[in-house]
Amino acid sequence: MSKIQPSSDQAYLNFLQEIKAQVVQSRLSAARSLNRSLIGLYWSLGQLIVERQESLGWGKSVVERLSADLKAEFPEMKGFSPQNLWLIRQFYTEYQQAPNLQQLVGEIPWGHNILIMQRVKEAAARRYYLEATASLGWTRNVLLNQIKAGAYEISLQDKSHNFKAVLPGYLAEQAEEMLKSEYSLEFLGISQPMHERELERSLIARLKDFLIELGYGFCLIGNQYRLTLGENEYFLDLLFYHRFLKCLVAIELKTGRFRPEYAGKMDFYLEVLNERERAPDDNPSIGIILCAEKDRLEVEFSLKSKANPIGVATYQLYPQVPEEYRGMLPTDEDWQRLLDSALAAGEEENE
DSSP: OOOOOTTTOHHHHHHHHHHHHHHHHHHHHHHHHHHHHHHHHHHHHHHHHHHHHHHHOOOTHHHHHHHHHHHHHOTTOOOOSHHHHHHHHHHHHHHTTOHHHHHHHTTSOHHHHHHHHHHOOSHHHHHHHHHHHHHHOOOHHHHHHHHHTTHHHHHHSOOEEOHHHHSOHHHHHHHHHHOOSEEEOGGGOOOSOOOHHHHHHHHHHTHHHHHHHHOTTEEEEEEEEEEEETTEEEEEEEEEEETTTTEEEEEEEEEEEOOHHHHHHHHHHHHHHHHHTOOTTOOOOEEEEEEEEOOHHHHHHHHTTOSSOEEEEEEESSOOOOGGGGGGSOOHHHHHHHHHHHHHHHHHHHO
């Protein structure tokens, strides 16, 4: 029997890849099972503490005593500090009247649960962050940033698109779920206006953060992606492939407010993408126009006559300004005019 050469035998390399995938999947399943078991234990502990305090009239001191006894009995286990036992008690009291959330809490780590419990009070918002964390695999820092950026509130805002008019029903629903009404780009740390190419380069430099903000399923194909039509060349700001929608997603960046001509340009790009780049089994390509501001009615009328699916969303570069101060600060268009004036002045000096 001839010996297998692992470094050159493709069949063996494929076999090894399958084995590695099985090992990774097994470890993930074990970790999820362990986490569900831990959350279940904390739920039972919280229930026992609450019930005994209510039935026997025990005060706060019982938690301190219980902590000391549990740590003495199980020195190798963490999670029995007085502070954590109080959190366990709070965890039970806050979720015992929410049976629709009780299964979800077991799908994410304890630290994430604490963050949601302490930072989010509305049941619908808690459900949103529990589901998003479980499905998208958010780290605790990403979860915190999503809460601070108001991801749940943003998800409730009306979205501007023509998906229902140009896509099959099932695909239109999935595309609408993929699109946000507003994207938080605070992670860029931008404190001054910049041109579209600079914004694009900043997003590519922080690609991991941008992909997290876009949502699960986006895979970057390239920036300034070249399209050709006859002797003409065109360049898309960003081109992605969405694994679950199974389609190309083109994103155009605009540092000012939305203008109707942007929709026409995107519609043209999507026609070229579908003709030249789309695979035979791909769904129709989708376009997203990301701009600083938009007028909903203007967007609605701009998309009415477009044959391809296009969504229009805004982005936020820095934290929201309190309502009472908004009229006192420059708008994005004001900043853009200042930037254009400064660049024009610089060009005149160089001539």
